[in-house]
Amino acid sequence: MKATGLNQDLLRAAVEEFPADEFSAARSSAVAKLAGVGFPTVGDEDWKYTNLGLAAEISNGWLKTIIANHGAIAEQSNSEQVAMICQEIDAHWIIIQNGIIASDSLAELDGQAGSGISLSKLEFADKDDADDDAMSLFNVALLRDGLRITARANATTDKPIGILLADSPSSAVTQTRIVIDVGDNAHLRVVEYNLSVDPGRQFTNSVVQANLASGATVDHVRIQNRADDHVGVNKVTVNLDRDASYNHNSFDLGGALTRNDVITKIAGKGAAVNLNGLYLATGTQHIDNHTSILHLVGPSTSEEEYRGILAGSSQCVFNGKVIVSPGADGTDSRQSNHNLLLSDRAEIDTKPELEIYADDVKCAHGATVGQLDETALFYLRTRGLGMDEARKMITRAFAAGTLSTLAVTECQDHLAKVLDQRLDNLIGDGQ
Amino acid sequence: MLEVKNLKASIVGKEILSGLNLSVAAGEVHAIMGPNGSGKSTLAQVIAGQTDYEVTDGSVEFLGKDLLELETEERAREGIFLGFQYPVEIPGVNNAYLLKAAVNAKRKHHGLSEIDAFEFLKLAREKMAMLGMDQSFLNRGVNEGFSGGEKKRNEILQMAMLEPLLAILDETDSGLDIDALKAVANGVNSLRDPERAIVLVTHYQRLLDYIEPDYVHVLSGGRIVRSGDKSLALELEERGYEWVREAANA
């Protein structure tokens, strides 16, 4: 069987149709670099379990439309869901629709989100130059817009900055690019919400880059609540200087296929990375979390806990890479991945990947895969709880652990609500 | 209230209960005693609906209903409570949350409205005070990290909140120090009521000093081999289980 690949000719032709703008040079350069590379395939070790064939198929179809429409991208209207999320999570919201920032939301917010915090359209500077992996290049190759958040030294926000990626299949392929620069001792809290405003097939590819100066803190909550047909590839790259800390909570609830890469680099002593994730999958959903923590120096710490609840015939992947560089003594790293399988057709592939090149290092990791405890279910039922209620109670408790580490508490109520709705689906599909 | 007739039950093909008969009426307190492995917990679990055990013969009626036809949760809502010999730890499930869900499941079954948060807390605090339990137990995971005695008190707390018609308490006295034993006995005695029946499963007669039974049964080899009043418990204490076993075989 021949897997669908990205059609490079279509890509080149479509990009040529794009109107000239500040990203033109970057786009051309990315198209050139991507030639001969293409999307990763299951032959690549890092993509062993995740097939981007559908992403390529959607892309090729969309590129044809772009060529036919001479580069015009369909407009998209606001939705009730957007309004609801903005209301339920108290944040300074920026709406990005199919990769294009709603300019009024940006203008309103710049200077309002806190003193020392500025929000602007991304100018593609050299230092933000794309990583040269295929999906980062693809992101730049089709880039139309981008967001830059800058926090000056010591800046803080009164409430989190919300970034709502409100995507719709009206544009079947969407690139989003966000760069976050946080100055010395500044503290930035960000909620990134990945939403499908309409059902239907869509492929989104997003890149978030964060640079944390000395003593800076970023709390980053990412909520992925995409439609059933959605294909999403998301990459977060974080660089940490001395004493900086990055706290990440991701919640993957929807989508047909989701691939997340969270890549953190600890380049300064005393820095700390906390990665927490929860993924809920049912039906034929596929969710792949790849994380990488690079300890370039020590002492430094990383703590990671991902939890998964899988029902139906879903398939999930957790791959946790920790690299301790030579000389990074005093590295303290802990990683765990726990999975609850509600169905015997669901599948989890979990793998820690430790590469340790320093001596004075503490690295612990553990993974578990289990089912609902029958004895616990029986116990709850002897107290009068119905089977589904008992299953839900135990499942919810399993998920709740990831809420207790939530760095942006403004999301708590909304998350509890959407998690609950999602758990109902999973329990219903369980057996 | 409870009529167990010729009950036979087995697990993994091994017969544990071999034709057990037991009749419990409202207002009564029964004690079931017997050596380890005689099938006491099996009886309790079968009545509660544990499907690991296969019922191969006999019948169990509760208030005239065929109990074996009901799901575990339906039995609970109808008024059966099992205090576990080994209460189950359920990490992350809040104790108060479970208590409230349990109370409401039962209320709903009987066509009553849900209990409100204030009323619930007031009731829970009252019962906890009676059992000498710290309020902090409400906010902990169900039995999570509880000591043996704390788990047993928690069972009694659940029972007190649910106000069952039939409470079966499986070795609720084991592993308790004297203060805990008194607190638990106090909790059980407070529930004694002409409408209610209590079945105490115990290995020792110690508990019966605090909760006085109307009837004492001895279970041996999967059957009740002897029944009597509370003096039977004292006799057992003196003469040991060998005595009934021999008597049963004789």
Ligand SMILES: Nc1ncnc2c1ncn2[C@@H]1O[C@H](COP(=O)(O)OP(=O)(O)O)[C@@H](O)[C@H]1O
């Ligand atoms: N899950 C099980 N698998 C196999 N045998 C069991 C199981 N549970 C109980 N038994 C056996 O059933 C018998 C009765 O056990 P139990 O009812 O717990 O006795 P008691 O409560 O009187 O000590 C024992 O021989 C015990 O080993």
Ligand SMILES: [Mg+2]
């Ligand atoms: Mg027992």
